[in-house]
Amino acid sequence: MLVDALVACICIYQSNLRTPLLPAQAEPLPWRLPTTAEGRNPHTKVQVADDRLRFDFNLADRDSYASTDLHFVDSAGAPTLVDLTRYSSVELVAKCKPANSLTMNIPTLDEQFSQRGNLLTYPTPVTYFACTEQGVRNKLSLAHLSIPQWWFDLLKRDIARQTFKLDHVPKIGFGTSSQSPRNVDSYAEITELSLNGRDYRYIAALAVWLMASGLGFAVWLFIAHSRALVASLNSQLKQDLPFMAYRQLTLEPYRDKEKAAVLRFIATNYANTELDLEAVVAETGVNRKKVNELLKAELGLTFSTYLNKLRLTEAARLLADRGSATVAEIAYSVGYANVSYFNKLFKDEYGCTPKAFRSLTVPPGDGAEPAPETATTD
Incomplete structure (x- = not known):
């Protein structure tokens, strides 16, 4: 149980994904700012440090906007598409002056109609913060992003088709909104930027481990119980030897003739x-x-109890010998005409x-482990 608890803690901890996006070259999702040729926003002055992303702006009119984009790159620094489907949210701390409402957008390639390299044709779900x-x-949920109406109008796409999959993402963008202040020097600073999610492979591994552990424990418990039962049965056989008929007849004759006659006749x-x-x-x-009275004084048993003890103990000896006789034949040989009644008394x-x-006990003189008995019809 302690090992299972430790494995569960490790798997649950490892399943919680947190991928930082600052600094810019942080693995496993490095990125860079866009170049001038890629259309850097003219209203925005961007500054990047190891722990923060800041952009300064002054929006002249209602149609102006400011933004900064984090373009994902591969190990060689070339633009690439990344799979964000493992992540469920983006977490960040946003600081602005003056107070502001900003947007986050995540364009994603749709193989059906997007043109590779033309980001305008990529569905671009957006959220506000x-x-x-x-x-x-x-904490921005990636499951609650929505594609804005202007994108559907621009590309003449069906506005009801709001589904998207974040499996081919070229960048993450942050920018101003329609409620951002105009004609005032402003800045927005983003820190502690990270993608969060859950890696269910660790949960699956934990489930497999727990099933295997439970099965192993069940097998161990069964083996331990079987060994304990074998030891108990063999011990009881030894304790019952004085009650066996063939042993009783070899005892030293009793001085009390009535007692001797009763015991000998029953035996x-x-x-x-x-x-x-x-x-x-x-x-x-x-x-x-x-x-x-004689049986009670001598053995502490009544007549019926002593008779059953003799019969069952002799039956146990015959079963332990592993002869060819069936259970029914053994029951008849020790005095039981009803096999079901014999089975009930024996189990009690x-x-x-x-x-x-028969399958659990060790035959007399055999120190080996008992082998399973082939079932016979009684």
């Missing part, structure tokens, strides 16, 4: 299915009450069925 002079932390005739207390009384001449006595007992 707050920005104050004191700084505000924003000799226990396998008789007709044997009962009345038969013992008739054969030995000892009255009914005296028979029970030994905690398992006769078949299970």
Whole structure:
């Protein structure tokens, strides 16, 4: 359980993705600012440091906008498309002067109608976030981006087709909105910029580990229980030796002739299915009450309990010998005419069925592990 808990903590921790986008060359998603040829926004002066992205701007009229784009690049510095489907949100701290409402846009290539390299033809879902002079932390859900109407109008696309997939993303852009102030020197500063998500491969690995661990524990528990049961059954067999009929007949003769007669008669005739207390009384001449008193004093058992003990113990010995006799044949040989009744009494006595007992116990003189018994029809 401790190992499982440790593995669960590690997998859950590793499954939480957090990919920083600052500084600009941070792995695994390095980026660069656009060049002049790529259309750098003329209203924006951009400054990049290791821990922050800042752009200064002054919007002259309502149609003006300011923005900065983070173009993803490969290891050689060439533009590339990246897959952001593993991520669920973008987290950042936004600080502006004056307070402002900014946008984040993420264009993504659509293989059906986008023209590679022409970003205007890429669906560009957008979201808005707050920005104050004191700084505000924003967590922007990538599942709640929406493609603006102007893009559908410009490309004459069906506005109802709002679906997109962030699997071929060339850049992430940040810019002003329609509510940004005009004719005033402004700046926006973004820090602690990161992509967050969940890598479900670790969750799947955890599920596989827990299933394998549970199965291993179940197997271990079954083996341990089987070994404990084998040890218990063999121990009980040894403890029951004094009750076995063939042992009882070799005991030193009792001085009490009535006691000796009763014990010898039962030990000799226990396998008789007709044997009962009345038969013992008739054969030995000892009255009914005296028979029970003798057995109670000598063995601490009543007549019926002692008779069942003899029969079941002898049945256990025969089963442990692993002879060719079936369970039904053994039941008949020790005095039980009803096999179901024998099975019930045997399970009450030994905690398992006769078949299970035969496969679990070690034959006398055999120190090897018991092999599973081939099932027979009783």
